[in-house]
Amino acid sequence: MSDHEPRVLGFLCNWCSYAGADLAGTSRIQYPPNIRIIRVPCSGRVDPLLVIKAFERGFDGVLVSGCHPGDCHYTQGNYYARRRLAILRDLLEFIGIEGDRFRVEWVSAAEGQRFARIVADFVMRLKELGPRR
Amino acid sequence: MEEIRAKAIELLRSGEVKCFIGYERASDGLTARPFFAYSADDAGRLIFDRTCAHNLARYLPDMRGQRVAILVKPCDSRSVNVLIQEGQVNREEVYVVGVVCDGVYKASWGQPSQELEARCLYCSRRVPVVYDHLIGQPPASEPQTPASIPEVEALERRSAKERWEFWRSHFARCIRCNACRQICPACYCPQCFSDQLDPLWTGIRIGLPQNWVWNVGRALHLAGRCADCGGCERACPMGIPLAALNRKLAGRVKELFGFEAGLDPRAPFPFATFKKEEVL
Ligand code: SF4
Ligand code: SF4
Ligand code: SF4
Numbered sequence: 001m002s003d004h005e006p007r008v009l010g011f012l013c014n015w016c017s018y019a020g021a022d023l024a025g026t027s028r029i030q031y032p033p034n035i036r037i038i039r040v041p042c043s044g045r046v047d048p049l050l051v052i053k054a055f056e057r058g059f060d061g062v063l064v065s066g067c068h069p070g071d072c073h074y075t076q077g078n079y080y081a082r083r084r085l086a087i088l089r090d091l092l093e094f095i096g097i098e099g100d101r102f103r104v105e106w107v108s109a110a111e112g113q114r115f116a117r118i119v120a121d122f123v124m125r126l127k128e129l130g131p132r133r
Numbered sequence: 134m135e136e137i138r139a140k141a142i143e144l145l146r147s148g149e150v151k152c153f154i155g156y157e158r159a160s161d162g163l164t165a166r167p168f169f170a171y172s173a174d175d176a177g178r179l180i181f182d183r184t185c186a187h188n189l190a191r192y193l194p195d196m197r198g199q200r201v202a203i204l205v206k207p208c209d210s211r212s213v214n215v216l217i218q219e220g221q222v223n224r225e226e227v228y229v230v231g232v233v234c235d236g237v238y239k240a241s242w243g244q245p246s247q248e249l250e251a252r253c254l255y256c257s258r259r260v261p262v263v264y265d266h267l268i269g270q271p272p273a274s275e276p277q278t279p280a281s282i283p284e285v286e287a288l289e290r291r292s293a294k295e296r297w298e299f300w301r302s303h304f305a306r307c308i309r310c311n312a313c314r315q316i317c318p319a320c321y322c323p324q325c326f327s328d329q330l331d332p333l334w335t336g337i338r339i340g341l342p343q344n345w346v347w348n349v350g351r352a353l354h355l356a357g358r359c360a361d362c363g364g365c366e367r368a369c370p371m372g373i374p375l376a377a378l379n380r381k382l383a384g385r386v387k388e389l390f391g392f393e394a395g396l397d398p399r400a401p402f403p404f405a406t407f408k409k410e411e412v413l
Contacts, residue, residue, distance in 0.1 A: 049326060049334055052349050056342045069409065079407035083390070086413035087356050087404075090385045094288065094378070095349060096297025133297055 006060035006126035008035040008119070011050065013043045013078075016067035016108045023112030031116035032123040035063065042066065043104075044077025048088040051102065055092070061101045061126045063118070068106040078106070100125050101132070134180055136268050137204065140230055141176035144202050150228050154192055155204040156185040163245050167192070179204075181268075186237040186250065188212055188362035190318040194221045202228040206237070208252070210261030211360035211395025212318040217263075218398040219358075221321055231264030233271055240367055252363050252376065255279045262396055284374070285381050300348075306371045307344040309335075313365035313375055314351065319358040326350060352378040357386040357403045360395050389413065 012018040018039045024031060040046060043066025054062045064085060066078040085104045093099045103122055107115045141153040157168035157178045165184040169192075170176045181204065189203055190212035205213060210231055216222040236253030238246045257278035260271045288296055311327075314320040327335045327347050334350065336343035352375070359379040366376040386392055390403040 048353055049346075049350050052346055052353070053334065056346050076407070079409065080404070082411075082413050083404055083407055086389060087382065087385060088353065091349065091353055091356070091378075091382060093293070094296065094381050095300045096293045096295070098293045133294065 004060075004127060004131045006034050006123055006131075007058070008061045008063060008122060008126065009054045009059045010035045010037045010063040010065065010119075011040050011043070011046045012037055012063075012107075013045075013066040013073075014039055014041050015073040016071065016106075017043075017065035017115065019109035020065075020107040020111045020115040023109065024116045025112075027112050029112055029116040031119040034123045034126075035119050042072065042074050042077035043081040044072075044074065046081060046085070048084055051085075051088060051092075055097060055101075055132075058132070060129075060132050061103070061122060063103045063105065063122060065105045065107050065115075065118075068108055071108065097132070098129060100129060134182070137181055137230065137232075138176050138179050140266060140268070141170055141179055141202065142173045144228060145170065145173050145176060150200045150202040152196065152199065153179070153202040153204075153230075154189050154196075155179040156181060156187070156189075164240060181232055183236065183238045183249075186240060186363065186367060188316075188318055188360070188364050190216060190362075191316060191364070193227060193318070194321045197222065197226065200226055200228065202230055204230050204232060205261050205264070206232055206234040207258035207261045208234075208256065208360050208362045210263050211393075212362060214263055214395035214398045215319055215358055215360060216321075218395070218400070218402065224398070228266075229261070229264045231261030231267045233259055233267065233269030235259060235272075250363055250367075251284070252361055255282060256361075263398075282377075282380050282384070284377050285384065288377060288381075301341060301345070303371075303373045304344045304348045305341045307339075307348060307373060308371060309339050309344060309347060310370060312368040312370060316364040316368040317355070318360070318362070318364075319355055320351075326354075348373070348375075348378075352382060355379055356382040357390070357392055358394050359383055 046064050051062050072078045089099055089102050092102055105118050144150045153170040155168055156165040158180055159166040167187055167189055188209045190209050193216055217224050236249040239248050239250050335347045392403040
């Protein structure tokens with residue numbers, strides 16, 4: 001474990017996960033301040049290039065979070081995202097960015113607690129991995 | 134060779150096609166280069182042998198609106214299907230002349246190479262997947278594909294850190310000449326993400342980490358679309374092992390989605406569809 005403070009970029013969908021993060025905030029649930037959040041209309045909006053770009057800019061980890069499968073506001077955005085992000089993870093892993101640095105999680109608007117736990121786990125794991133080379 | 138010329142003469146004389154896209158001997162007298170035959174006279178210059186490595190499907194989108202014939206090896210034929218699937222080529226406009234192929238030689242300037250390209254060693258097809266006319270005798274059975282690709286597997290066995298160093302050192306040498314893109318049949322985008330200024334995906338500077346976005350981004354765009362024709366790696370002046378990236382992703386797309394690029398032009402593209410129940 002290093003004392004390195006990882007920087008995490010989070011892409012959260014407007015309808016579920018962003019509201020979930022909001023709930024964590026309004027419920028005063030504590031989670032590590034290492035995450036910077038970008039609100040997107042849907043997890044399907046997350047072009048894998050955005051994730052690649054985030055790693056280029058030196059982020060230690062990237063979180064993409066959207067509605068649970070079946071709950072997408074646009075009915076299918078997260079299903080498409082799931083496929084694209086799965087292949088992206090394989091590619092990142094293959095070029096040497098540990099799969100654990102890229103997380104895809106489904107968080108609903110009611111899961112403030114869960115959001116906080118995911119961020120906390122993620123940051124802990126990133127501390128174990130240490131800074132990106 | 135004679136059979137190809139005869140077919141080209143027949144197609145051009147009858148007016149069935151305006152142009153026959155094939156190969157001719159290059160000026161070094163050893164290698165081959167793409168050749169566009171517009172008349173029966175031209176057709177006498179056509180050749181086909183183990184030096185004909187190029188994937189001619191690259192030229193098809195530019196020929197839209199005219200009837201053309203094209204000579205394809207099995208790998209190239211998959212690119213033709215990819216272009217049809219993606220609406221870049223009208224099947225009716227193209228007369229596909231397929232050749233039975235058992236491998237092409239590595240490109241070599243100045244001296245004849247007798248060594249097969251790496252991809253040919255584990256290629257699983259001898260017969261093109263799409264053709265109107267077939268040249269050569271199909272073998273009794275298609276060759277067995279090895280379960281894994283040695284250079285991909287060797288990388289997978291290394292640690293993430295080692296893989297990072299490996300690719301970093303390669304990508305650092307990329308001069309962003311775009312040869313890999315220009316030669317690729319699947320890279321027909323009128324504006325490539327790497328040419329966009331707003332947003333500026335790939336920074337202007339030629340170096341890391343900017344190159345990294347280009348090389349990784351392009352690999353990603355070819356997932357499920359690359360026919361493994363070897364064009365990009367052959368064209369790369371810096372000798373960057375681009376094929377390993379493409380093969381890795383092709384393998385995963387097959388494992389996860391049961392899809393192989395260019396086998397069926399009517400199949401839905403794996404990233405434009407989904408299964409609700411899949412676990413990824
Ligand atoms: S990515 Fe390379 S190997 Fe694949 S189709 Fe394009 S040029 Fe051929
Ligand atoms: S790299 Fe991507 S955006 Fe660029 S031409 Fe190829 S497919 Fe199109
Ligand atoms: S051909 Fe090679 S050097 Fe040129 S842009 Fe592609 S990877 Fe870079």
